[in-house]
Amino acid sequence: MDWKLELVPVPVSDxxxxxxxxxEQMGFAVDHDICxxxxxxxxxxxxxGSGCSIVLGAGDGVTPVVPGSVQGLQLVVSDIAAxxxxxxERGVSAGPVQHIEDGAxxxxxGGAWNSFVYFSDPDGNGWALQERPRLG
Structure with missing residues (x-):
């Protein structure tokens, strides 16, 4: 039996x-926008390229979590610098490429699976990009 993560709620104020x-800035496709x-x-x-979506919402219909309180959302990319x-280029305030070395x-x-870029959405929900090793 497959257990697939399909949807992650992201609390926002607007x-x-x-x-x-x-x-517009992240390049995500809008699947639904309903009231x-x-x-x-x-x-x-x-x-x-993702099989998992996010859902934004206002009101109690999505999540009771405070906007900006979700941290550690992660996107995996093949080329972190690109x-x-x-x-x-799209106006996102993204940090520098970093890696973990000696616990800091x-x-x-860095090496395989050890290159990251951090940024936040307008509410402060925290995201990371992680570079996966090149295949081949």
């Missing part, structure tokens, strides 16, 4: 602002 950030009643709006977006450059963060790329 759904329209968050939708613009994730679709459920007068109080709840749900926007589902999927990162390019991905970071794309984020910077150090500047520059």
């Amino acid at each position: 759904v329209e602002r968050a939708k613009r950030f994730y679709s 459920v009643g007068d109080e709840v709006r749900i926007v589902q977006l999927t990162p390019p 991905a970071r450059a794309q984020l910077i 963060m150090a500047d520059g790329p």
